[in-house]
Amino acid sequence: MSFGNNDMPPPSKNDFKPPLTVGRISEKKIKTSKLGKLDSFSVYENLLTNSHSLDENSTQKCDPVPAGELDSQSRKQLHPAQKCPYEEPPWGSQPKVEYRLAILKSGAIVGVTKLSKSFSVIGRHQDSDLVMEHPSISRFHAVLQYGKPDPHATDSAKHLGGFYLFDLGSTHGTQLNKQLIDAKSYRRVHVGHHMKFGFSSRTFILEGPVEDEEAESELSVSEIIEFHKERKAKWNRKLETGKAEKEEADRKEDEEEKNTSINWGMGEDATEDDGPISDEDPFALDGADDMNEQLYLDNPKKALRGWFEREGYELEYRVEERGSQQFLCRIELPIATEKASAIVVETSVKGRKKEAVVQCALEACRILDSRGELRKAWHDSHAKKNKNWKEDNYYDSDEDEFFDRTGDLASKREQRKSRLENRIRHVETYDSLKEKLSIAENAIESINKSLKESKTIEAANKVSGDAVDTLDSFMQQLKADHVLDNAKRSQLKLELARLLTERIRLIRLINIVKPTKLPPLRPMRYGQ
Numbered sequence: 001m002s003f004g005n006n007d008m009p010p011p012s013k014n015d016f017k018p019p020l021t022v023g024r025i026s027e028k029k030i031k032t033s034k035l036g037k038l039d040s041f042s043v044y045e046n047l048l049t050n051s052h053s054l055d056e057n058s059t060q061k062c063d064p065v066p067a068g069e070l071d072s073q074s075r076k077q078l079h080p081a082q083k084c085p086y087e088e089p090p091w092g093s094q095p096k097v098e099y100r101l102a103i104l105k106s107g108a109i110v111g112v113t114k115l116s117k118s119f120s121v122i123g124r125h126q127d128s129d130l131v132m133e134h135p136s137i138s139r140f141h142a143v144l145q146y147g148k149p150d151p152h153a154t155d156s157a158k159h160l161g162g163f164y165l166f167d168l169g170s171t172h173g174t175q176l177n178k179q180l181i182d183a184k185s186y187r188r189v190h191v192g193h194h195m196k197f198g199f200s201s202r203t204f205i206l207e208g209p210v211e212d213e214e215a216e217s218e219l220s221v222s223e224i225i226e227f228h229k230e231r232k233a234k235w236n237r238k239l240e241t242g243k244a245e246k247e248e249a250d251r252k253e254d255e256e257e258k259n260t261s262i263n264w265g266m267g268e269d270a271t272e273d274d275g276p277i278s279d280e281d282p283f284a285l286d287g288a289d290d291m292n293e294q295l296y297l298d299n300p301k302k303a304l305r306g307w308f309e310r311e312g313y314e315l316e317y318r319v320e321e322r323g324s325q326q327f328l329c330r331i332e333l334p335i336a337t338e339k340a341s342a343i344v345v346e347t348s349v350k351g352r353k354k355e356a357v358v359q360c361a362l363e364a365c366r367i368l369d370s371r372g373e374l375r376k377a378w379h380d381s382h383a384k385k386n387k388n389w390k391e392d393n394y395y396d397s398d399e400d401e402f403f404d405r406t407g408d409l410a411s412k413r414e415q416r417k418s419r420l421e422n423r424i425r426h427v428e429t430y431d432s433l434k435e436k437l438s439i440a441e442n443a444i445e446s447i448n449k450s451l452k453e454s455k456t457i458e459a460a461n462k463v464s465g466d467a468v469d470t471l472d473s474f475m476q477q478l479k480a481d482h483v484l485d486n487a488k489r490s491q492l493k494l495e496l497a498r499l500l501t502e503r504i505r506l507i508r509l510i511n512i513v514k515p516t517k518l519p520p521l522r523p524m525r526y527g528q
Contacts, residue, residue, distance in 0.1 A: 084121050084128075084140050086168060092118045093148035097209050099163065101130070101144075104203040112207075115163070119145040122197055123168075136198030138170040145186070162212050163189045172198040190214040296365040296374065304331075304361045307374060314412065317357050326350045329360035333367065343367060407491060430513050437506040440499050447496045454489065 099115040113120075113130060120129040125139040132141070142165060149161035164186040167174040174181055175196040181187045189195070191212040195204040217224060296303035308315040311334065318330040326348065333343040345364045349356035368374040 082125060082127070082139065084125075086119070086121065086140070086143050086166070088119055089145065089147075091147050091150075092145055093161075094118050095146045095161075095163075099146075099206065099208040102205040102207055104205060105201060110202075115144065115146070119143050132197060132200060132202070134198055134200040134202075136172045137200060138168070138172075138198075140168050141170045141197050142167050142174045144189070160211060163206060165189050165195060170198065174198075296362070296369070300358060300361040300365045303365050303374070304368075307368060312416070314416075317360065319353055319356060321353075322348065325352070327353050327356035329356040331360050331364045333364060335368075335371065335373065428509065428513075430510065430515070433506055433510045433513065437503065437510065440503045440506060444496060444499045444503065447492050447499070451489070451492060451496075 094117065095115065101113045101115055101120075102109050103111040103113070117129065120143070121140060122128060122130045122132065122137075122142045122144070123140040124132060124134075124137045128140065145164045145166055147161050147164055165174065165176055165181065165188075166186050167181055167183045169183045173183075176187055176189065177194055178196075189206055191206055191208040191210070192214065193206055195206070196202070197204075219227065305315050313334050316332070320328045320330075322328050328346065328348045331345045333345060335343050337343065345360055345367060347356060347360040347363055349359050365374060
C-alpha cells in the first residue's frame with residue numbers, strides 16, 4: 001500500500017499520548033524559576049490540581065504561591081498580601097494644606113513625597129505608602145498620622161493640628177530628632193523635624209506651612225541645660241520609685257509563696273541545734289544583719305589602712321605571681337584566736353596585681369567587720385597597743401637591726417614612735433622651722449663632704465696603680481673610715497635626696513611664716 005513519497009502513514013487522531021510526569025516542585029524553585037516564559041495562572045492551577053497527589057507522610061509541603069510573587073519589571077521579591085496592623089484614630093483627618101516629606105541622603109535631597117492622605121505607612125512591604133528597602137526596616141515600620149485641628153484645645157499645637165509619628169513596634173526602632181521614641185505611642189512632628197527609621201542612612205524632613213514650625217524657646221542655653229537636668233532627675237526618681245514598688249511587690253509575693261509552700265512536717269518555730277560558731281571561721285557571720293559593707297565597700301584599702309594605723313600595726317601586702325596574670329595576695333590580721341595569734345587572709349585573682357590587692361583588702365575588711373573589730377572604738381585597744389609597743393622599744397617581734405643594712409627598720413621604728421607618742425601636733429613657729437632648716441643643712445653638708453672625700457680617695461688609688469697592693473690599701477682605708485662601700489654610699493645618697501626635699505619644704509614654710517620685713521630665704525648651693 002503506497003502512502004506517497006514519504007512512505008509513512010499519516011498520524012492517527014486516536015493515538016495514545018503518554019502522560020507527562022510532573023515531580024514535586026518546591027517553593028524555592030518556583031520563586032527562582034523564570035516565570036516570564038510561562039503563564040503564571042497555568043502554573044498556579046497545575047500546582048492546585050497536583051497538590052492532592054503528594055505523599056501525605058512527606059515533611060515538605062508545597063503551599064500555593066499567589067501570582068505576582070516576583071515583580072516582572074524590577075525582578076524584586078514581593079511580600080504576600082498583608083493587612084497593616086494600624087487603625088486610624090477618630091481624630092485623624094486629611095491635611096487641608098500641603099505637606100511634603102523630603103528624603104535626605106549623604107547631604108543631598110534625593111526625593112520628595114507629598115503627604116495628602118490621613119496617614120502614611122512607612123515600611124518594607126510593597127503595600128506601604130513609603131517603601132524602604134533597608135534590611136533593618138520592618139514590613140510595617142511606622143505611621144505618619146495627621147490630626148485634625150481642635151478648636152476647643154488650649155494648646156496651640158493641638159489647636160492648629162499636625163502630624164504625629166507612631167511606631168508600630170518595629171524591631172530596630174524609630175528616631176525623631178535623634179531621639180528614640182517609644183513604640184505604640186504618638187509623638188508630635190513639627191515642620192523641620194527629622195525622622196530616621198531603623199539603621200537606614202536616609203533622613204526624612206517634614207516640610208509644610210510656617211505656622212506648624214516649633215516655637216523657639218525663650219530660655220537661655222544654661223536654663224535649657226538645667227531644665228533637662230531637672231527633667232532627667234525627675235525621670236530617674238520615677239524609675240527608682242517604680243523599681244522600689246516592684247521589689248516590694250516581689251518580696252510580698254515571695255512571702256506569700258513561702259507561707260503557702262510545703263514545710264516538710266516542720267513547724268515555723270523549729271530551730272536547728274547547731275554548735276557555737278568557731279572563731280577560726282571568719283565567714284560564719286557573713287550574713288549577719290549588723291554588718292554594713294558600705295563602710296568599706298567603696299575603698300577597702302583605705303578602710304583597712306585606717307584600722308591598722310588605729311591599732312598601731314604596719315599594713316603589709318604580700319603579693320606573689322602564680323602564673324600568667326594570676327596573683328596571690330596575703331594579709332596578716334593581728335587578731336588572736338584560740339589556735340593562732342593572727343589570721344592570714346589569702347585571695348587569688350586572675351588579672352592585674354592591683355585587683356588582687358583590692359580583693360584581699362575587701363576580704364580582710366569583711367573578716368574584721370564580722371568580728372566587730374572594724375567599727376570598734378579606738379580608745380581601749382589603742383591604749384593597750386601603745387603600752388605593748390613601748391615595752392618592746394617600738395620594735396616588732398620579728399624585727400632585728402643586725403640583719404638590716406638599709407636602715408629601713410630604724411626609719412619604721414622612728415615613724416612608729418612619732419605616731420604613737422606624739423599624736424598631738426606641735427605648732428611650728430619661725431624659730432623652730434629655722435632650727436630644723438639649720439639641722440637639715442648641716443646634715444646635707446656632712447653627707448656631701450663624706451661622698452666627696454670617698455671619691456677623692458678612690459681617684460688617688462687608681463692613680464697610684466700597682467705601687468701599693470690594692471687589697472692592703474683598701475683595708476687601710478676601711479680602718480681609717482674614709483672609703484665608703486657601695487651599700488653605704490647608696491644609703492647616703494638616698495638620705496641626701498630626702499634631706500634636699502625636706503630643706504625645700506622647710507624653706508617654703510619659713511617664707512610663709514616669716515616677718516614681713518625679712519627677705520625671703522633661698523636654698524644654698526654647695527660646691528660653689
